[in-house]
Amino acid sequence: MKKLSDFDRSTLGVIGLVLAVILFFSVNVIAAFTLKNYRMDLTQAKLYSLSEGSLRAVRQIKEPITIRFYLSGKLAKVSQTHATYAVRVIELLEQYASASNGKIRLEVIDPEPFSRKEDEALSYGLKGIPVGNSSEYVYIGMTISNASDRRRTIAMLDPSRERFLEYDITKYLTDLTRAKRPTIGIISTLPIDGRGEPHLMYPKYHPRWAVMNVVRDIFDVRFISRQTLDIPSDIDVLMLVNPKKFNEETMYAIDQYIMRGGNMLVLIDPFSEVEVALGEVPYSIRPDIDKLLTNWGISFDPTQFVADTTLARTVSHTEEEKALQTKFPPWLAVNENYLSPEDPVTSAINLVNLSYAGSFNITKKIDELTVTPLIFSSKESELISTVRGLSPDPAAMLRGFKASNKNMILGLRIKGTPDSAFEKAPVRNFLKQRTEPHIAKASAPVNIILIADSDFLADKFWTTKSDMLGVEQLYPFAGNADLIVNALDNLSGATSLIDLRSKAEWRRPFTVIENMALNAGRQYREQETILFNALQETQNRLKELMEQSSTGNKELLSHEDKTEIQSLQKRIIELRSALRAVQNVLSQDILALQSTIILLNVVFVPALLVIIALFIAWRRRVRRTQSR
Numbered sequence: 001m002k003k004l005s006d007f008d009r010s011t012l013g014v015i016g017l018v019l020a021v022i023l024f025f026s027v028n029v030i031a032a033f034t035l036k037n038y039r040m041d042l043t044q045a046k047l048y049s050l051s052e053g054s055l056r057a058v059r060q061i062k063e064p065i066t067i068r069f070y071l072s073g074k075l076a077k078v079s080q081t082h083a084t085y086a087v088r089v090i091e092l093l094e095q096y097a098s099a100s101n102g103k104i105r106l107e108v109i110d111p112e113p114f115s116r117k118e119d120e121a122l123s124y125g126l127k128g129i130p131v132g133n134s135s136e137y138v139y140i141g142m143t144i145s146n147a148s149d150r151r152r153t154i155a156m157l158d159p160s161r162e163r164f165l166e167y168d169i170t171k172y173l174t175d176l177t178r179a180k181r182p183t184i185g186i187i188s189t190l191p192i193d194g195r196g197e198p199h200l201m202y203p204k205y206h207p208r209w210a211v212m213n214v215v216r217d218i219f220d221v222r223f224i225s226r227q228t229l230d231i232p233s234d235i236d237v238l239m240l241v242n243p244k245k246f247n248e249e250t251m252y253a254i255d256q257y258i259m260r261g262g263n264m265l266v267l268i269d270p271f272s273e274v275e276v277a278l279g280e281v282p283y284s285i286r287p288d289i290d291k292l293l294t295n296w297g298i299s300f301d302p303t304q305f306v307a308d309t310t311l312a313r314t315v316s317h318t319e320e321e322k323a324l325q326t327k328f329p330p331w332l333a334v335n336e337n338y339l340s341p342e343d344p345v346t347s348a349i350n351l352v353n354l355s356y357a358g359s360f361n362i363t364k365k366i367d368e369l370t371v372t373p374l375i376f377s378s379k380e381s382e383l384i385s386t387v388r389g390l391s392p393d394p395a396a397m398l399r400g401f402k403a404s405n406k407n408m409i410l411g412l413r414i415k416g417t418p419d420s421a422f423e424k425a426p427v428r429n430f431l432k433q434r435t436e437p438h439i440a441k442a443s444a445p446v447n448i449i450l451i452a453d454s455d456f457l458a459d460k461f462w463t464t465k466s467d468m469l470g471v472e473q474l475y476p477f478a479g480n481a482d483l484i485v486n487a488l489d490n491l492s493g494a495t496s497l498i499d500l501r502s503k504a505e506w507r508r509p510f511t512v513i514e515n516m517a518l519n520a521g522r523q524y525r526e527q528e529t530i531l532f533n534a535l536q537e538t539q540n541r542l543k544e545l546m547e548q549s550s551t552g553n554k555e556l557l558s559h560e561d562k563t564e565i566q567s568l569q570k571r572i573i574e575l576r577s578a579l580r581a582v583q584n585v586l587s588q589d590i591l592a593l594q595s596t597i598i599l600l601n602v603v604f605v606p607a608l609l610v611i612i613a614l615f616i617a618w619r620r621r622v623r624r625t626q627s628r
Contacts, residue, residue, distance in 0.1 A: 050095050054170045061103040061177050063147040067093055068107045070121045072138035078131055082140050085159040111139050127156045146176045158473055182492035183220045183234055188241035190274050192457060210474055211457045214481045226250060231257035237491045239265045242272055242454040246288040248426050255421050261444030263491040267454040270302045270358035271386040274455055295421035296414055297366040303386055305356040306408050308332050310378035328394045330356045338376040345486045346374050349479040353461045356389055358452035359408040368416045375411030411451040417442040449487050456480050538571050
């Protein structure tokens with residue numbers, strides 16, 4: 001029998017390679033059977049691990065939960081994408097079942113065409129995918145039910161919503177394990193829950209906002225009149241949306257709700273784009289909660305909104321019949337750097353889009369109250385009069401922009417036991433006498449969240465929608481709805497969903513490019529302002545000279561004036577050309593930078609790795625040669 005030393009290096013290399021392959025497959029086979037319940041998630045966002053919120057929801061399960069995953073065996077023949085996604089779904093559901101200590105039972109069911117199981121799936125509301133031109137359907141959906149047969153259904157699992165899969169499942173588990181869903185009382189001056197009917201002429205039809213579908217999935221919702229005399233005692237959280245046109249009795253009812261220990265979410269707006277679209281002048285009526293804010297040591301100026309060049313979203317606009325991409329300072333894309341990482345409401349959110357948001361100021365310290373900012377602007381921000389919101393000009397806002405060099409507060413939390421904003425109850429009609437005594441101080445600690453915008457609830461600021469086979473799907477590009485749900489969850493005492501938002505919006509921005517673009521933008525904006533002012537002065541002077549000539553008496557213009565007119569006309573052409581060049585150079589520089597980075601990633605880095613590998617191989621070869 002030969003010894004290892006008798007084999008040459010080439011033969012030993014082949015033997016080692018074969019043994020490595022055998023070892024690889026052996027380890028995988030053994031691991032598949034013995035380490036099935038052990039996982040290691042190395043992704044930065046922990047995309048393949050249950051979040052703490054999901055684990056918390058699973059631990060709170062008291063009665064058995066049954067998850068029925070309806071998966072057609074023929075699905076791969078219809079859609080390979082859906083079939084691949086089904087593997088991801090099963091893996092996640094197995095994690096839920098494993099973490100539940102037997103409380104969650106998972107059933108995977110194949111609803112074959114024209115079978116009893118298909119009838120069952122249809123009765124639960126599942127939507128099938130048609131198989132070609134036949135009458136057959138394939139299914140990928142699930143139902144989640146508890147012991148009392150309360151059931152929630154995901155009619156069809158869409159692979160494009162994979163980032164939201166864990167959130168959807170945990171949301172329904174939380175709902176089914178609650179003895180009673182929290183009740184949210186809403187007073188709104190905006191048609192967030194829809195208005196009118198599609199077939200009626202009056203009032204004009206407005207569909208329900210997508211955020212309300214999200215909220216109604218988790219909470220019981222009750223809308224309250226702006227003329228209410230009292231807030232019902234079974235309201236867990238009171239939500240005010242753009243509070244205006246309240247009478248004194250309503251304000252007193254809100255105050256006494258807080259005095260009874262009630263929690264509140266307030267969305268107050270200095271300028272509402274939705275109101276403008278409805279034909280109202282948004283700043284003609286001031287918000288009505290000024291009295292409450294003052295009582296809490298907070299001020300809010302409804303005549304000004306925040307403009308921010310660092311957080312401004314990029315929009316398209318036309319200038320001199322040319323389409324340009326430019327920053328629009330009133331539309332803010334507030335990223336995680338300007339959302340409080342310490343507060344559970346904002347800590348797991350990556351992006352919130354705001355529109356014409358106002359700012360809060362902490363005017364004085366109130367005993368037994370703690371005020372904590374949650375949402376900020378950058379230091380490259382300033383306050384602009386709401387009147388300018390009616391005819392916004394992105395270029396003009398950028399030209400006249402002057403940074404305040406301070407972070408403005410766009411949202412905050414108030415905790416503690418405040419005093420009543422009223423010394424006594426308002427006098428009522430003798431037919432509606434008040435039976436409850438006036439409460440002068442909160443009977444229990446309260447929690448109040450204020451956000452200086454209400455338009456951010458509108459669909460266009462956070463989501464797109466599609467209707468696939470009769471099932472409406474939401475595709476959020478910002479965490480606006482997450483912010484609302486987090487706030488309502490937190491204020492109502494339910495916190496199991498808060499940790500799930502980071503998976504919903506996970507992006508890796510080119511921060512170097514964004515910072516360079518911001519710095520270059522400041523430089524070019526200064527040049528643009530100088531050129532624009534020079535252009536305005538030149539055009540005014542030319543207009544003045546042309547008005548003299550338009551009187552009909554050409555003799556009024558001297559030879560010098562005519563020469564100046566020609567010079568001014570030439571100067572205007574030069575200035576406009578320079579202005580266009582300045583407006584174009586920024587985008588060209590950014591594109592050049594992006595191209596350079598792509599080139600480095602695609603060509604330079606792989607080439608460098610190849611060179612290093614070749615160098616190492618050459619060094620080893622030299623050493624072997626020298627050792628012989």
